[in-house]
Amino acid sequence: MRNRHPTAPPATQKRTEGGLNVKGIAARAAMWSARHRTLAILGWIAFVVGVTILSGHLGTREATGADQGHGDSGRADRIVEAAGFPEQLAGEMVIVQNRAGTDRAAAVADVTKQLTNTADVTGVQPAIESPDKRSSLVTFSIAGDPETAKDRVGPALDTVAEVQAAHPDLYIAEGGDASGDKLIGDDLDRGLNRLGLLSIPVTLGILLVAFGAVVAALLPVALAVTAVVAAVGLLAAASRLAPTVDTTMHVMLLVGLAVGVDYCLFYIKRERDERRAGADTHRALVVAAQTSGRSIWVSGLTVIVAMAGMFFTYDATFVSFAVGTILVVATAVLGSLTVLPAMLAALGDKVDAVKIPGLYRRRSDGRAWHAFLGMVLAKPLISAVVAVGALAAIASPVFDLRTKAEGIEDLSPKAPIVQAFKVVDAAFPSKTSPAEVVVQASTVKGAAFDSSLAGFKKAVSGSGGKLTGPVEVRINPAGTVAIVSVGLVGDDALGTLREDVVPATFGRVDGATALVTGERAGDADFNARLDASLPWVFGFVLGLAFLLLLISFRSVVVAITGVVLNLLSVAAAYGMLVYVFQYGHFERQLQFQAAGGITNWMPLFLFIILFGLSMDYHVFVLSRIREGYDRGLPTRQAVREGIGRTAGVITSAAVVMVAVFALFATLPLASTKQLGVGLAAAVLLDATIIRAVLLPAMMALLGEKNWWLPRWLGWLPQIAHEPAPAVAPQGDRELTPVG
Template sequence: MTTSLLERTPTTRPGEHRRPRNLAATVARFSARHRATAILGWLLFVVAATALAAVVGTIAATDSDYGNGESKRAQQLIEAAGFPDRAGEMVIVQSGALTAGAPEFRAAVQDAVAAVEATGQVENVNTDAVSADKHAVLVTFDMKGDADTAADRVQPVLDAVAGVQAKHADLVIAQTGAASIDKAIVSNLESDLARLSMLSIPVTLGILIIAFGALLAAVLPLGLALTAFLASLGLLAASSRFFPVGDSTTHLMLLMGLAVGVDYCLFYIRREREERARGADPEQALAIAAATSGRSVLISAFTVIIAMAGMFLTRDTAFISLALGTILVVATAALGSLTVLPAVLSKLGDRVDLGRIPGLYRRESNGRFWRAVLRVVLRRPGVSAVLAAGALIALALPALGMRTASDGIDGIKHEAAALQTYDRVQAAFPGGADPGVVVIKAPDVTNPAVTAAIADFKTKALATGQLHEPVTVEVSPDKTVALVRLGLSGTGVDATSEAAVRTLRDDVIPATVQGVDGAEVAVTGEAAQSVDFNHALTRSVPLVFAFVLGLAFVLLLVSFRSVVVAVTAIVLNLLSVAAAYGALVLAFQHGWGEGLMDFHARGALTSWLPLFLFVILFGLSMDYHVFVLSRIREGYDRGWPTKLAVSRGIRGTAGVITSAAVVMVAVFGLFTTGSLTSMKEMGFGLAVAVLIDATIVRAVLLPSVMALLGDRNWYLPRWLAWLPHQSHH
């Protein structure tokens, strides 16, 4: 019985028994016919992929994988030279009254040196750095052993320094550095991400229970999303052989997997319920859902994948890793929605509504609020379009003043002692806490010509006023590479520091060490990496935009056979993204959200965020847009006038989109509770954009624009008549 009904066109009129003409319906028909194969096949796929991740492991990106341009080349030279991987630490000894030459001051410095050496955990201790005002001395040293485990071994050193501070209460004696900052902050960030990942699951389940009013129907989308996430981790492990994986990729994959996996199931299950409420038997209701919502899932997944693929054009490891992870989890979630979900629904039938909750359960959403809104919008479409577009444009205007900068250590509130000491070091020794690194590669960097050039380099660098002490030189074991570290003016990631990098590269290096004895020179460090990243991003942004918008246009054109629909969809999505940008600028660059989200405004957004958000938001916005347009086109193909198709299409999808948007807003909103400002920016931007998209754009702007255009929505030039006809019902 199931097979014969699924082989019919879901919206067939009496006497019609033709097969659906789209791929999603065909796959669903096969899954329903071979339920055991589809369900067991999915479970085996998930288990095998999970086992693959455990067996082969995931290759993580290293420092030399990140970065762009000259700074990336510098990191590669450092890794190839065999420098020991050490965690650098420093102790500042400072007094408001005493200078470095005072006996008490010298005694405090010696006590600090003796204390850290007594721990047996440090090496390469140096006390040469004295501040310009002579009121501070920097004791620098390296933690012994592997830098990756230094944070676990730094506590005895911190305790020793605290003991020296207690002995010299009239001076400031405090420690900071890679290991101490890592101990204070990074573990908290990892726990933040783990907490957000775990919180997102019960939050999503709670929203789904309210949306469906039935426990089993709520668990199904969550189960599919989580199994898709697990399977995609195995695929990520395999693909990491070609593209190394960044630190936060798996966390983003979980959240994106929940977002799109739940959306896809919502589209499917709610349509199946709707058809049952209209009198269709379980098999026919599933067939209709397969041919309509299933097709929307397919198009939406392709759109998200296309958008994310645009980030490969940046050639940046972080972007590529995030794009690859998202593509894998979206593709896997779509595969599960098109294969195992129809099989499970076919098996369950009406039992999908087991665990009904009184007061919440209903098969079909009445959507009274959105019906009322839609009546007003379609009664005055011109006024509605102007008001909605005007509101979004007004919200987008602040984005014209958007400024971006690398986060650096400023991307987190400086509440921990190690971070407060970092600020103190930066003030006394500009750039000393996060120095620029000049990498000099030559046949022998210890020969007189090179050493003389390095001495000349130091003199000219300090004379600029933008480059400062302490200046240190470290030579590789094979004497082919020298690292010259020196302080830069500014915070390390601001315009002042970037100007210092340009002075270093354009003026000081060419006049001193460049080319001496065949020397190759490259500059790295936080500020240099920021300069190179921004330059690379400026070059790649037009390519990414053109790629994403161009392919999305083609996909929509082929899917809906309309130039107008494709152009309208892209314009509306760009408008919602622009509005999200404007909200971000107000909240984070201008600091309007400081009190609410507990961060310190830097006057800029994180440099990677705008492009990342564009790609993510464009894909997610098209998710909703395709679902609504498919429903509208479905009605138009039945012969309804455009205005009626728009009205019924949006009313029929309002409940689903509202539920899906609430899930996304809640999941993304969790990011605003994290420690990193960049995480807060990302969560806020995603949540605001989805909220705008599901309300102003889908409920007001889209219907008003389509009502104004009328039959012109479906315009297709004659020379494109060869495009294949796609079944929307």
């Protein structure tokens, strides 16, 4: 009877499995898991369940607005947070606007009366009139916790709708904090629920086509889902060091599903290929561990390095994204190198159970891919020129790339609340996104502050329309901090307020600190923070990726071409975003309205995510090419064999990623649409033009120069990419260690 748990040899001994020397972390982890399959599988389940329970007890610490601030606006927000201001209720506004020949007085009175008698409505203020005398604005608040006000704003919205129906000759609409949150929250919740319901079935469907067997298709989905669940559990503990933002979990789902499925796909495909080539179950697992397992390890490390670049932004949102994505990638790597080999060892040939007629194939010869590669390699220079030309054409709009802050225009332009915000902003700019001057002094209740406030109001009146009232003041109970609100009109209004008006007024109060915050000020400071961090982020990601490729493949040329090819895919994604979202193509199909710019955090975030995911494919393909080269094949033949044998799995992995990413384009926010389109387009281009045309063409042109390494770098570690020469199949024999 076969012993499933042979005694492990001393650490100093070499171990052979199925005729192969087991070398490297990935292979040793796989072999341990294969021997202790029950322990590995139950251990993984216990790990996922345990961290999930732990996260429930700990809870997740969320970042506050003050955590996310930068520059003067961030300092101002922290002063306000510490000043002990009474919590402000969620504010709402109702605009009543004339149409041709109409009188709005009766409607204003009706709105005011009806709202006063509406549940959860408080603090209804007398209407104010716009400078052009065409609009009136009624402001009020929603009672209770402002964080949950969206759940109580419904009666107010119903009341306004009834008044509008009673006065069809006027435009009457509501907008505000609670109604805006309700619009965004309801639409986003529906979209995310749809995404959750569709992403896993879509992924499973693609894998069923790729594998042609139900069990083999279920394994990657199961690993990816459990990896995401475990990583979300770990995030609760990590949030004690780096508070998280609510969108982090969505990003973790996006990245976790992509890399988790990919890693399993690479591993299972290689194990199946070896078994179909005649290897016994154990030898196939050893080869898969030493090739695909090693690629997963290197790829995962590269992706983690790329994600770590977000730490250099010093921004709470990006830091939260970095922590979340690093956790989910590390968890996916851990699962791929431990529980996956255990499952494959336990299943054996049953991994192909429940075959699907017409889809299951014992072996794919990849004739179509080999024929295509033959054409590329026959004319590598022409192929490279055509590929570069196509990528350059797609990327060309990047030279016109502009960024903008997220705003109400990023929501569906058909939404009534969006339309109301735009009308209010045009008639009462000080009410939609006012600037707030935060003044901190030993006292803000004396003559000095009153004099500076009078000067401030005078400066607002004389600003030529850049600043607009009414100027409103709030003072904290201690009388040490004042918040002075004023409207901004025009692109240079913020600069006028910060550089001229505030220094000339509140800046002259002895011992006072006067800082400008608010939406526009926060956006300006956020952009400044991103601009300052870009060189550090790009330098870190590109430098570390270069070093990892250099060490993994002992080639300066391979490292340089890998970085350049990934930059090309990122540039193409940027060009696509500009073409679609900045120029306004496909507005009707994607249900958005072009706003003249890309969301300000999108370029940096896409660079990091795409660079990491592109390296995922690149490492896998290059490992297979180097494997052939190390066996003695000429470079061109190694390229043909390596890409030809990986083309099917790369295509399947890319289709999974494109499908999942494309689902994000169905969400209601312009930023999520940009994320989905950018990622899907980049992965599609990366898996086709770059990996199938440009990479083989460049490597064919470079020939032996691909593997150039200066003598002074000869100290780099030797990493064998090839498995040992094939041995005759020996059946399902004992895995006996050999000293």
